[in-house]
Amino acid sequence: MSILEAIILGLVEGITEFLPVSSTGHLILTRDLLGLHGDSVDRLLIIIQGAAILAVCWEFRQKLVGTVLTVHRDPVARRFVLNLLIAFLPLAILGLLFGKQIKAALFNPISVAIALVVGGVIILWAERRQHAERVQDVDQLTPLDAFKLGLFQALALIPGTSRSGATIIGGLLSGLSRKTAAEFSFFVAIPVLLAATALDLWEARHDLATTDVTPLVVSCVVSFASALAATKLLIRYVSRHSFAAFAWYRIAFGSLILATWYTGLISW
Numbered sequence: 001m002s003i004l005e006a007i008i009l010g011l012v013e014g015i016t017e018f019l020p021v022s023s024t025g026h027l028i029l030t031r032d033l034l035g036l037h038g039d040s041v042d043r044l045l046i047i048i049q050g051a052a053i054l055a056v057c058w059e060f061r062q063k064l065v066g067t068v069l070t071v072h073r074d075p076v077a078r079r080f081v082l083n084l085l086i087a088f089l090p091l092a093i094l095g096l097l098f099g100k101q102i103k104a105a106l107f108n109p110i111s112v113a114i115a116l117v118v119g120g121v122i123i124l125w126a127e128r129r130q131h132a133e134r135v136q137d138v139d140q141l142t143p144l145d146a147f148k149l150g151l152f153q154a155l156a157l158i159p160g161t162s163r164s165g166a167t168i169i170g171g172l173l174s175g176l177s178r179k180t181a182a183e184f185s186f187f188v189a190i191p192v193l194l195a196a197t198a199l200d201l202w203e204a205r206h207d208l209a210t211t212d213v214t215p216l217v218v219s220c221v222v223s224f225a226s227a228l229a230a231t232k233l234l235i236r237y238v239s240r241h242s243f244a245a246f247a248w249y250r251i252a253f254g255s256l257i258l259a260t261w262y263t264g265l266i267s268w
Contacts, residue, residue, distance in 0.1 A: 001041070005034050006215035007222050010048055014226025017052040018186060018234055020123065020165025020246045021253075025112035028159055029257065032109055032268060043204045044216055050197025051220035055227035056186045064190075076139050083138075083146035087167075087184075088191045090150040095157055102157050109268035110261060115160025116254030123247035126169045134175040138184050141176075148174050153188060160254070163189065168243065178238040186231065 012030045016023040027045045031037070057064060071077040105111075135141060141149075152170025156163035164185040171181025260266040 001036060001044070001215045003215060003218055005036065006219040008034065009044070010051075010219035010222030011226050013045070013048045013219075014052050014055070014223040014228075015230050017049060017223075017227055018056070018164050018182075018189070018231050020119075020162050020168055020243055021250055022112070022116060022119070022156075022160045022162035022165065023049065023052075024156075025116060025160035025162070028107055028112050029109050040204070040207060040211070043200045043207075044219065046196050046200040047204075047216060048219045048223040049193050050201075051223040052227035053189055053193040053197075055224050055231055056190060059228060059231050060183075060186065063187075079141075079143070080139060083141050083143060084188055084191060086143055086146040087150035087153060087188045088195075090147075090154040091156065091163075091192055092195065094154050099157065102159075107159055109257060111158075112160035113254040113257035113261070115158055116250045117258070119161055119165060120247040120250030120254065123165065123169055123243050123250070126172050127242045127244050127247070129173075131172060132175055133177045135180055136177050138180055138187065140180075141184065145174055145176075149184060149188070153185075153192075163192070165243075165246070178242070179235065182234060182238050 009027065009030060012026050013023055016026045024045075031041060031045070067077045067080055071081055135145065149167055149170050153163055153167045155161050155166040164182075167185035167188060168178075168181045171184060172178065176184070257268065261268045
């Protein structure tokens with residue numbers, strides 16, 4: 001992998017990780033367009049997702065540090081930590097049980113394109129429903145809310161679905177404000193992506209010791225910087241707008257992939 005390819009993958013990951021457009025799907029498509037294949041590339045894609053989640057840790061550092069310092073005495077902080085754990089478990093359990101089968105069957109551009117289009121239609125449907133916003137802050141979430149959001153997040157095992165998108169739409173359907181749904185999707189990504197990154201680093205420890213890690217480091221730095229910018233922009237955007245624009249992007253992009261595949265213009 002060249003430095004330029006590493007930069008491209010880092011940008012794609014950082015920009016798309018927290019937008020409801022599926023970072024995994026975009027990375028699969030980018031990987032195929034660049035002609036990058038193999039277990040080492042797949043590991044890189046997971047590791048640079050870990051770099052992106054560090055951007056969320058930095059953006060929300062006051063909330064995270066405050067929670068760590070007060071969790072032993074503050075019931076609100078304890079409930080927040082419990083909610084993150086509850087929301088994390090469905091994806092973690094289902095991922096361990098079916099992750100390899102899903103990866104073998106669905107980690108391809110056509111499956112991603114179909115999921116992009118279907119997800120876009122669902123987002124438009126969810127946005128057009130009337131919203132009864134009963135939760136305006138992540139600290140108001142109940143454990144039942146967290147469990148529901150965890151089930152929605154587990155849909156992201158299907159590449160192209162979007163982890164953040166599934167969590168956000170689940171939040172809207174459960175009565176969360178757009179801003180609260182987006183912020184909780186950021187927070188619950190922390191245990192999900194850090195666990196996935198740690199597992200992949202452990203499995204790749206021998207490879208990393210004998211290969212040039214410069215592209216990996218470059219990709220991680222680019223992923224962190226672009227994810228930080230995307231996080232700030234998304235929070236600002238959802239405070240004033242719906243998610244419809246992301247839905248139309250998903251439908252248009254997914255349809256373009258399917259059209260180029262069907263006509264033979266690109267051999268996905």
